[in-house]
Amino acid sequence: xxxxxxxxxxxxxxxxxxxxxxxxxxxxxxxxxxxxxxxxxxxxxxxxxxxxxxxxxxxxxxxxxxxxxxxxxxxxxxxxxxxxxxxxxxxxxxxxxxxxxxxxxxxxxxxxxxxxxxxxxxxxxxxxxxxxxxxxxxxxxxxxxxxxxxxxxxxxxxxxxxxxxxxxxxxxxxxxxxxxxxxxxxxxxxxxxxxxxx
Numbered sequence: 550x551x552x553x554x555x556x557x558x559x560x561x562x563x564x565x566x567x568x569x570x571x572x573x574x575x576x577x578x579x580x581x582x583x584x585x586x587x588x589x590x591x592x593x594x595x596x597x598x599x600x601x602x603x604x605x606x607x608x609x610x611x612x613x614x615x616x617x618x619x620x621x622x623x624x625x626x627x628x629x630x631x632x633x634x635x636x637x638x639x640x641x642x643x644x645x646x647x648x649x650x651x652x653x654x655x656x657x658x659x660x661x662x663x664x665x666x667x668x669x670x671x672x673x674x675x676x677x678x679x680x681x682x683x684x685x686x687x688x689x690x691x692x693x694x695x696x697x698x699x700x701x702x703x704x705x706x707x708x709x710x711x712x713x714x715x716x717x718x719x720x721x722x723x724x725x726x727x728x729x730x731x732x733x734x735x736x737x738x739x740x741x742x743x744x745x746x747x
Contacts, residue, residue: 575727579720586716593712594705602701609693615679616687620672621649624658627667647673651681659683 624646643665648658661675661683678684688696 575723579723582716582719582723586712586719590709590712594709597708598701598705601704602697605700606693606697609688609696610690613687613690613693616676616684617652618674618686619649619651619677621647621661621663621675623663623667623669623671623673624648626669627663627665647675647683649675649677651677653681657681662686 627643627645642662644660645663645667646658647661647663648656651657659682661673662685663673663675667673676684676686
């Protein structure tokens with residue numbers, strides 16, 4: 550019994566592909582459009598998501614390679630420093646003036662995110678970029694992997710949405726063509742029916 554139901558369901562889903570007297574050319578075109586759209590969504594979305602996730606992961610890995618932690622000394626107390634994210638709940642870090650020794654041996658000063666509640670002269674770890682300027686800590690490998698996954702999933706969904714919309718436009722145009730054909734055919738047949746009914 551279940552096999553018969555599955556066969557009927559399959560035939561119902563694939564009726565546009567079977568040869569029958571009611572099948573029109575537009576039905577076959579519609580079936581090909583639907584098949585093409587879902588194939589492009591499945592394969593293209595997977596490819597776009599994977600490539601985007603890999604590119605994001607590589608970009609974040611490059612960021613981790615370019616940024617370095619250095620030991621610094623606070624030049625000012627962090628009790629009076631401005632919060633890193635003013636008006637937003639932060640992790641207790643503030644921007645404060647610090648002094649550190651760059652990789653070339655020169656002494657530099659700048660404002661960097663540090664823990665709050667420290668006095669001038671305290672030691673802190675700050676992050677610098679490839680130019681030796683203070684910056685934020687790069688994401689860890691785990692954080693980068695989750696960010697890359699989210700960006701890749703977003704790209705796959707966006708690609709799928711654009712492809713689905715393009716398919717819907719193609720089907721809408723096909724429907725418009727059918728309506729125009731039905732209208733022109735009814736213009737030929739309709740007057741004959743009216744004569745018979747009057």
